[in-house]
Amino acid sequence: MGLIIKFLSPKYSAVELSAYRNVFGIIPSAIALWYSDMRHQTYRNFVIRQWPLACLRGAIVTLAQLMFYMSLGRIAFATASTISYSNALFMTIFAIIFLGEKVGLIRWAAVLVGFIGVVMVMGLGGDAFTWDALLPFGAAALYALSGVTARLMDDDVSSALVNIYSTLIAVAGSVLLTLFLGGFSSIDSGTDVFWIITMGAFGGTAVLFLVISFRMTEQSNLAPFSYFGIPMAAFFGWLFFDETPFDDLFPGAVLIIAGGLLVIWRERRLNS
Known part of the structure; x- marks a missing residue:
């Protein structure tokens, strides 16, 4: 999805792409909801007790999307993606604050190592530093927070329904913001329409899977799986955009990965 956003960024603003992503991204959750047992339920079953929390999650996702999509249009794809993978570190911190997960000295040290890696990738304090590097960093924190809010939802609420609530708020927020900032640009071609729909479908499906995983396990257990995206982002950035x-x-990316893997290693040791 990120590759499509970067490809479309010269033609469409980040807020427009966020709106398109949310409009078409609601389709996967709607399909999942339709094929679940909830299609046989009454209207009242679609009203969840924690609807304010689900709506708050939608607002958080809207801001995270806007920041990350802006970064993809301004800095190298691999750089933005690598910084965004610090969300696994934020997950550990937010899980402590909001979910009461216990974290010892080793896991705190792992988080510190990871954040040192983030600072190195951002080039903070150096001549190569750009303020645009803060965009994926902020997006990472917000995406991690959205994951934690998913864990706070009641267990008997469908993950697809949680995502429907959040996505509807994200749709409303991103569309209104686009209209406030000048409206939508004309879509140049059928090819762009195809990529916009594909972007939304990929993004909506990915977020639905993330919501399900966030609610099934502790946040720290998900960290290692995200790091596979770092070398892939570097490869695809070089392949499609000639970015190197x-x-x-x-070595910042190595420290980010090392910090995350140390977190999961310690978690496995404690559980065994």
Whole structure:
């Protein structure tokens, strides 16, 4: 999805892409909801007790999307993606604050190592630093917070329904913001329509899977799976956009991965 957003960024603003992503991204959750047992339920079953929390999650996702999509249009794809993977570190911190998960000295040290890696990738304090690097960093924090809010929902509420609530708020917020900032640009071609719909479908499906995973396990258990995206982002950024920010990524990216893997290793040791 990120590759499509970067490809479309020269033609459409980040807020427009966020609106399109949310409009078409609601389709996967709607399909999942239809094929679940809830299609046989009454209207009242679609009204969840914690609807304010679900709506808050939608607002958080809207802000996270806007920040991340802006970063994809302004800095290298691999750099933005790598910084955004600090969300696994934020997950650990937010899980402590909001979910009461216990974290020892080793896991705190792992989080610190990871954030040192983020600072290195951002180039904070160096001549190569750009304020745009703060965009994916802020997005990572907000995406992690949205994951924690999913864990706070009642267990008997369908993950698809949680995502429907959040996505509807994200649709309303992103569309209104687009209209406030000048409206939608004309879509140039049928090819762009195809990529916009594909972007929304990919994004909506990915978020639905994330909501399900966030609610099934502790946040720290999900961290290692996200790091596979770092080398893939570097490869695809080079392949499709001829970007080679490898000097900026290392060794910071290695520290980000090491911090996350240390978190999960310690978690496994404690559970055993």
